[in-house]
Amino acid sequence: MNAHQSLAIGQPIERFEAISPAADEPEAMVRFAGISKTYPAYRGKPGVSALQNIDFAIPRGSITGVIGRSGAGKSSLVRLINGLEKPTTGRVIVDGRDISALAGRELRLAQRSIGMIFQHFNLLSSRTAADNIALPLEIAGWTKADIKARVTELLALVGIADKHDRYPSELSGGQKQRVGIARALATRPSVLLSDEATSALDPQTTRAILDLLANINRELGVTIVLITHEMSVVRQLARDVVVLDAGHVVESGHVADIFTHPKHPITQSFLAEVIGDSLPVSLASRIVAAPSAGGQAVIRLQVRGAGAGDTLVARLARELGLDVSLLSARIDEIGGQQVGSLVLGIPLGIPGEDAVTRTLAFLSQHQFPAEHLGYVA
Ligand SMILES: Nc1ncnc2c1ncn2[C@@H]1O[C@H](COP(=O)(O)OP(=O)(O)OP(=O)(O)O)[C@@H](O)[C@H]1O
Numbered sequence: 001m002n003a004h005q006s007l008a009i010g011q012p013i014e015r016f017e018a019i020s021p022a023a024d025e026p027e028a029m030v031r032f033a034g035i036s037k038t039y040p041a042y043r044g045k046p047g048v049s050a051l052q053n054i055d056f057a058i059p060r061g062s063i064t065g066v067i068g069r070s071g072a073g074k075s076s077l078v079r080l081i082n083g084l085e086k087p088t089t090g091r092v093i094v095d096g097r098d099i100s101a102l103a104g105r106e107l108r109l110a111q112r113s114i115g116m117i118f119q120h121f122n123l124l125s126s127r128t129a130a131d132n133i134a135l136p137l138e139i140a141g142w143t144k145a146d147i148k149a150r151v152t153e154l155l156a157l158v159g160i161a162d163k164h165d166r167y168p169s170e171l172s173g174g175q176k177q178r179v180g181i182a183r184a185l186a187t188r189p190s191v192l193l194s195d196e197a198t199s200a201l202d203p204q205t206t207r208a209i210l211d212l213l214a215n216i217n218r219e220l221g222v223t224i225v226l227i228t229h230e231m232s233v234v235r236q237l238a239r240d241v242v243v244l245d246a247g248h249v250v251e252s253g254h255v256a257d258i259f260t261h262p263k264h265p266i267t268q269s270f271l272a273e274v275i276g277d278s279l280p281v282s283l284a285s286r287i288v289a290a291p292s293a294g295g296q297a298v299i300r301l302q303v304r305g306a307g308a309g310d311t312l313v314a315r316l317a318r319e320l321g322l323d324v325s326l327l328s329a330r331i332d333e334i335g336g337q338q339v340g341s342l343v344l345g346i347p348l349g350i351p352g353e354d355a356v357t358r359t360l361a362f363l364s365q366h367q368f369p370a371e372h373l374g375y376v377a
């Protein structure tokens with residue numbers, strides 16, 4: 001299995017007892033094996049079961065999105081990867097080592113190969129950009145000269161060579177996150193964990209930071225685990241996605257598959273948020289709730305591949321005898337695959353509403369997620 005196959009994601013591990021430190025699965029950078037996490041009761045507050053039955057692998061060199069609502073367990077999951085939290089049951093294998101079994105100096109050494117970036121950047125306000133980036137190198141015992149050279153290199157890598165002597169209060173949010181990324185990469189980690197790293201940024205800055213992360217993945221080969229509650233972030237950057245809900249993995253796989261065939265209601269609601277804004281304004285403004293004589297019903301759906309839209313329209317015409325028109329078609333690159341967002345017009349002649357029901361039944365039968373948006377005159 002190569003890095004482009006991630007069949008392991010979401011599939012239960014059959015024999016996780018058999019995983020040795022020199023994992024027999026070199027393509028998995030992170031593997032969760034039989035993981036649950038329960039925070040103990042504390043000062044009269046009851047215990048919290050944050051994660052249950054977590055079994056999946058994150059392929060080496062991939063960008064994997066972990067998406068879920070607030071409280072789903074996303075941060076708990078990343079804190080298990082870098083050993084900040086211990087699992088209640090199971091093991092977390094990172095780069096062939098069981099990080100959940102390490103403590104003390106061994107754990108600190110292992111943590112150097114796992115970088116992390118945060119929503120609120122977590123920079124020290126009393127240190128310049130350069131000195132923030134230098135911090136992990138100081139802790140790792142690098143010499144002054146080596147630190148100086150490495151920090152210069154990192155500032156250039158993240159595109160803020162001119163901010164060397166700036167304090168966090170003198171930097172924009174995007175620049176602060178660039179410092180955070182440089183600091184996370186300082187000790188040349190093999191994994192970069194991002195916990196809502198763009199949630200405090202505007203859309204344009206988010207895009208720039210996600211582009212930077214894509215470059216880092218491509219050029220340095222760093223495996224990236226992207227925690228987010230925004231499907232647009234997953235869609236822009238990730239190839240694989242894991243959907244968490246109430247501490248469970250409810251769906252996982254290639255992003256393009258999940259976008260075209262979401263199965264779980266939570267996934268569908270995340271998708272509705274990103275797909276919801278994909279209608280051309282000229283069309284959206286014409287859609288009304290009630291049908292009119294001679295008008296069309298409007299149905300939106302997602303398809304895999306650039307040519308799939310035309311094929312589908314032809315099949316609807318042939319198999320249902322409907323003169324379907326393509327009101328709008330948009331092709332996006334999602335998870336490295338082309339995904340089309342189509343809006344179809346279904347003629348409302350006789351038998352009227354029945355054409356809509358038949359079209360939706362046909363699409364559902366062929367597993368195209370579709371929704372009836374309304375009508376146009
Ligand atoms: N240190 C802790 N002690 C006790 N309970 C915790 C702790 N950390 C998290 N929890 C609880 O575990 C559950 C999962 O929390 P977690 O922070 O992992 O969710 P999340 O998906 O990251 O949410 P958000 O999107 O709001 O950041 C929640 O019910 C939370 O209250």
Ligand SMILES: [Mg+2]
Nearest residue numbers: 074075076195
């Ligand atoms: Mg969180």
